[in-house]
Amino acid sequence: MSTRSKTVPSRGARRSARPRSRRGLGAFGAMIILLLTLPAPLRPQSPDLDEVLSRYPAAEAMRLEAFITQQRWDGFPTELLLEHTAEGAVKGVRADRLLAALEEYAERIDRAHRILGERATITSLEATADVLGRGVPEDVVRTVAAVNPRDDHLTASMVALGDLVAAGVPPDQAENLLLDAATRRQDNDDVLGLPARVRHWIRQGYQPTDAAAEVKRTMDFPRQPDGVMDRYNRPRQDPPF
C-alpha cells in the first residue's frame, strides 16, 4: 500500500507534465498547419482544354477544339474563349449552343481588340467585350477608352459603363458621366460606384436619365473627413417630375 501510495503521485506528476509539453507541441503544430493552409490568391488561369472537352462526345469536342485552334492560329487571344468554353461545359451547355456562343463571343472580343489596339489586356478586353455585348455603340466605347490610358482605369470605366447602360442610362449620357469622372480624376472605387449611385436615385423614383444627371450634378460634393464621399445626402430630394 505504501508503495502504491508513493507511486500514484509520481505517475500523477508525470501525467501533468506530459500533457503540457504535448499541448505546447500541438499549439506549434497547429500554428504551422495554419500557415500552410493560408489560402493562396485565386488568379485567372487558363483551363485545360482537353479536360474541358472531355465532357462532350468526341465529334462535338473536335468541332469545339477546331474552332479554338483556328482562332489561335489567327493570332486571337484565346484565354477568354477557353474560359468561356470551360464555363459552358461545366454548366452543361450543349455543344452546338456553346459553339454559337463562342463564335459570338469571339466576334465581340475581336471588336474590343480593334478598339483598344495594342493596349488591350485580357481584363480590359473582357470588360470591353461585355460592354459591346450590352449594345453600347463602338464610338462611345472608343471615347471612354481614350480618356482612360491606364489599364485599371480603363477596366473600371468599362465595367461602370456596362452597369450604367444596364441600369437604363442612355449610352451617350453614361459616356458623359464617365468623361466627367475622368476629368475630375476620380479613382477606381468612385468610378465603380457610379452605377450604385444612379440606382439609388432610380429607387427614389427618378428616371434613369434624371438619376444620372443627379449623380453628375453632385459629383463635386466634398468628401467626408473619413474619405468617404457623401453620395446620398443631397440637397434636392424630390424627383424632378
Added chain:
Amino acid sequence: MHEDVQRYLDGELTIEELPDQLRGKAAAWEALLDDVRMTAASGAPAWLEPRVLKAVEVASVPAWRRGVRWLMQPRTIRVAPAPAFAALAVLALAIALPWTVGPSASPGDDTVYVQLFLEAPSASSVAIAGDFNSWAPLELEDMDGDGVWSARLAVSPGVYEYMFVLDGSRWVTDPHAERYSDDGFGNRNAVLAILPEGSRT
C-alpha cells in the same frame, strides 16, 4: 666518440676493459646520458606546453582563419523539440505574413480577401465556380448549419464572373452581387470587380 666508448655505452664492454685514457670520457658520457634519462622521465614543466602552443598559434594563424575554422568545424547542437517548433513557426510567420496580409506588403502583393455567402437552407451542398478558378466548383461551408453558406476567397485584382452551384447541379446567381452580366447561355453571372486603389495622376 671513440669506438670503445661507444661499445661501453652499448654494454659490449665493461669499464675495466677500457683503456685508462678512455675511462674518464666514458664516465662523463654515462653521467650525461643519466641526466637525459632523468629529464625525459620527469617530463616538461606544466607551463611550457600551453605557452609554446599559444605563441605558435598567435604567430602562425590569423584571426579570420581561426573564425573560418570555427565555422567549418562540425559541431553537435542539441535542441529541444518545442523551442525548435517555436523558432520554425516564427520563421514561417516572418516569411509568410508580408506576402499575404502584411501591411508592408510589396507592390506586387495585391491580394484581396472576399467573403461570399448564399442563403440556401434546403441545399445539401453549395459551391462557387467562376473564372477565377476556371469554373471548377469550390465547396462553400455552412459551419453552424443555419443555411447560410459562405466562402472566403483570396483573389488578385481583376474582374471576375461567378455563379453558385446548389447540390452539384443547380446554377444560381448571387442575389447580393453589385453587378451582373449575361453569360451567353441564358443565365446571369454575378460580377466581382476588384481593381487597385489609387487616384488618377
